[in-house]
Amino acid sequence: MTDAQASPQTLFDKVWREHLVCPETAETPAVLYIDLHLVHEVTSPQAFAMLRERRLSVRRPDRTLATVDHSVPTSPASWRDGFAGMDDQARRQVRQLTENCGRHGIRLLGVNSSRRGIVHVIGPELGATRPGMTIVCGDSHTTTHGAFGALAFGIGTTEVGHVLATQCLLQRKPKSLGVEISGTLPEGVTAKDVVLALIGRIGVAGGTGHVIEYFGEAVSAMSMEGRMTLCNMAIEAGARAGMVAPDDVTFEYLAGRPMAPKDAAWDVSLDRWRQLPTDEGAVFDASVSLSADSLEPQVTWGTDPGMVMPVTGRVPDPASPSQARALDYMGMAAGEAIEGRPVQVVFVGSCTNSRISDLRQAAQLLAGRRVARGVRMLVVPGSQQVKRQAEAEGLDRVFAEAGAEWHESGCSLCIAMNGDRAAAGQYVVSTSNRNFEGRQGPGARTLLASPLTAAASAVAGAVADPRPFIARQRRIA
Amino acid sequence: MEPVRVIRSRTVVIPSENIDTDQIIPARFLTTTSRSGLGQHLFADKRFDADGKPRPEFPLNRPEAAGCSILVAGRNFGCGSSREHAPWALHDYGFRAVVSTEIADIFRSNALRNGLLPVVVGADIHQWLMDNPGAEVTVDLEARRVGLPDGRFATFEVEAFARYCLLEGIDPLGFLMGRAGDIRSYEERRAWTP
Ligand code: SF4
Numbered sequence: 001m002t003d004a005q006a007s008p009q010t011l012f013d014k015v016w017r018e019h020l021v022c023p024e025t026a027e028t029p030a031v032l033y034i035d036l037h038l039v040h041e042v043t044s045p046q047a048f049a050m051l052r053e054r055r056l057s058v059r060r061p062d063r064t065l066a067t068v069d070h071s072v073p074t075s076p077a078s079w080r081d082g083f084a085g086m087d088d089q090a091r092r093q094v095r096q097l098t099e100n101c102g103r104h105g106i107r108l109l110g111v112n113s114s115r116r117g118i119v120h121v122i123g124p125e126l127g128a129t130r131p132g133m134t135i136v137c138g139d140s141h142t143t144t145h146g147a148f149g150a151l152a153f154g155i156g157t158t159e160v161g162h163v164l165a166t167q168c169l170l171q172r173k174p175k176s177l178g179v180e181i182s183g184t185l186p187e188g189v190t191a192k193d194v195v196l197a198l199i200g201r202i203g204v205a206g207g208t209g210h211v212i213e214y215f216g217e218a219v220s221a222m223s224m225e226g227r228m229t230l231c232n233m234a235i236e237a238g239a240r241a242g243m244v245a246p247d248d249v250t251f252e253y254l255a256g257r258p259m260a261p262k263d264a265a266w267d268v269s270l271d272r273w274r275q276l277p278t279d280e281g282a283v284f285d286a287s288v289s290l291s292a293d294s295l296e297p298q299v300t301w302g303t304d305p306g307m308v309m310p311v312t313g314r315v316p317d318p319a320s321p322s323q324a325r326a327l328d329y330m331g332m333a334a335g336e337a338i339e340g341r342p343v344q345v346v347f348v349g350s351c352t353n354s355r356i357s358d359l360r361q362a363a364q365l366l367a368g369r370r371v372a373r374g375v376r377m378l379v380v381p382g383s384q385q386v387k388r389q390a391e392a393e394g395l396d397r398v399f400a401e402a403g404a405e406w407h408e409s410g411c412s413l414c415i416a417m418n419g420d421r422a423a424a425g426q427y428v429v430s431t432s433n434r435n436f437e438g439r440q441g442p443g444a445r446t447l448l449a450s451p452l453t454a455a456a457s458a459v460a461g462a463v464a465d466p467r468p469f470i471a472r473q474r475r476i477a
Numbered sequence: 478m479e480p481v482r483v484i485r486s487r488t489v490v491i492p493s494e495n496i497d498t499d500q501i502i503p504a505r506f507l508t509t510t511s512r513s514g515l516g517q518h519l520f521a522d523k524r525f526d527a528d529g530k531p532r533p534e535f536p537l538n539r540p541e542a543a544g545c546s547i548l549v550a551g552r553n554f555g556c557g558s559s560r561e562h563a564p565w566a567l568h569d570y571g572f573r574a575v576v577s578t579e580i581a582d583i584f585r586s587n588a589l590r591n592g593l594l595p596v597v598v599g600a601d602i603h604q605w606l607m608d609n610p611g612a613e614v615t616v617d618l619e620a621r622r623v624g625l626p627d628g629r630f631a632t633f634e635v636e637a638f639a640r641y642c643l644l645e646g647i648d649p650l651g652f653l654m655g656r657a658g659d660i661r662s663y664e665e666r667r668a669w670t671p
Pocket residue numbers: 069070118119120139141350351352410411414415432433
């Protein structure tokens with residue numbers, strides 16, 4: 001037996017080791033092989049330009065997959081008028097990606113593709129994201145793919161160029177952080193609430209330099225979509241990546257996906273995937289644990305995802321000048337109840353919460369109810385595939401009957417660079433991942449929450465706890 | 478690439494913690510397909526009001542900030558998105574080093590690739606820098622030292638290979654390209670890929 005087999009390893013250790021082209025030394029980082037490189041329009045043009053300047057080609061176009069998501073309009077009106085409102089620069093970005101993919105033989109799920117969507121939604125949906133892979137993208141929420149037991153992280157544009165040219169990255173091995181979520185999630189409390197509470201606990205820099213592995217009873221009980229929400233926001237805790245060990249839930253999700261292995265190849269993969277989970281006795285560099293049992297729906301009150309509280313709570317006293325500035329930006333006062341604060345916009349979407357189960361949750365809560373007068377609610381599916389599925393289930397009608405807007409897929413109001421944006425001073429309950437100043441439009445005020453809390457808030461016209469709504473529905477049923 | 482060795486400059490201080498990359502360069506400026514010219518949009522929503530007029534109270538808009546190439550900021554600078562536009566904008570504006578007690582991972586790596594030094598110092602030196610905007614400071618990459626005007630100094634860590642590349646003006650892609658043989662044999666010996 002080699003040492004490697006003798007000493008217990010974490011999931012992260014195993015995936016890291018498997019991808020070492022050259023190990024790291026004191027002088028040089030490791031050369032890490034990348035199995036899947038996802039590309040989108042915003043962070044790739046300068047990388048392709050670099051290839052062009054140096055007359056380099058893409059080493060593995062077969063390991064590269066591109067889509068357009070950030071700057072593509074999602075509103076039905078803009079689709080009707082052929083993107084009349086789309087600005088020239090954004091148009092140029094989309095055109096350049098199309099040209100670059102054509103030139104280098106990269107598969108592009110472009111504007112008119114039925115499989116287009118937010119890059120972190122389509123990877124898993126297509127079965128392109130699989131256990132044990134290394135996955136990168138010029139996008140910080142690449143951590144999402146870690147839900148499958150892949151090592152997946154965001155890179156900058158220079159590194160996008162490195163991967164295009166060499167299929168490799170220069171990396172120092174990060175440390176590991178074990179996050180145990182014990183217990184059972186109460187009704188009305190979701191993966192989003194878990195990860196918000198975690199960030200509230202460890203802070204937005206709590207995971208810096210680390211790869212998180214989530215485990216425990218509540219994680220095992222989660223669907224793949226819940227696990228994706230969990231890993232998606234690992235970056236909001238500052239972590240390099242988030243991972244969940246693959247199990248039967250993972251395999252069941254993957255089976256039959258268009259890019260998943262088939263027949264004999266599937267059996268081989270399954271055998272390998274089953275060896276990935278962290279070994280008994282392996283140690284993390286750091287550990288945190290959180291109980292799901294007493295968790296309440298969470299909502300942010302400030303301008304980073306760590307400024308978070310239970311929806312039933314009161315806005316805390318600012319503990320630092322930054323928190324005081326955040327309260328000022330948000331127009332909130334310490335000691336006020338967050339529940340009942342009027343909101344003007346509700347957004348269900350983004351790579352955090354735009355998958356079919358997220359939309360089902362929002363629709364269940366909205367069924368037979370109406371979005372409050374004066375509230376604009378946007379529901380933006382994560383992909384065209386999610387959109388079709390939702391329409392097949394009639395969810396789009398539930399949204400329309402409730403008075404919410406039903407959009408084409410894309411990033412939309414998560415980043416507000418495609419024309420969807422909130423006005424200065426407006427309060428937005430949003431299922432996205434960043435409540436940074438100006439993220440949803442200059443001066444807009446974001447309150448991050450789960451799809452259930454977002455839908456409840458849309459009905460109430462104010463920040464609302466979804467649990468009484470669910471209980472009432474139960475009584476009627 | 479231009480080698481980076483020693484940066485000597487007065488400082489500008491933006492004391493906020495958790496300055497995210499959306500603040501450094503708001504998303505609406507990311508539709509560019511070039512990496513130059515982003516300095517004009519650096520901290521756009523902080524520097525300018527809704528009518529595009531400079532906000533006089535923002536540190537970069539004060540007359541004494543002109544020409545400074547060292548930025549001192551509160552903890553966890555550069556958190557949030559992976560946009561390399563953030564270090565591009567800072568560099569284009571004229572910054573060559575960012576000093577904080579904590580700098581987010583992706584930003585740090587992006588900065589190092591673009592001749593912008595991420596410098597993490599201890600709490601006491603940081604507090605002194607925060608309390609003394611405009612101080613003449615030296616950041617020496619070779620010695621990995623930040624020197625204060627009173628002669629005190631602090632050492633900082635920087636990944637060895639990134640430091641070497643910056644000092645010598647070497648592009649790390651050349652190093653990676655030089656590993657083509659290893660990459661090929663890795664691909665060949667790998668019987669199964671996930
Ligand atoms: S949905 Fe938001 S966070 Fe996700 S990739 Fe798009 S812009 Fe980034």
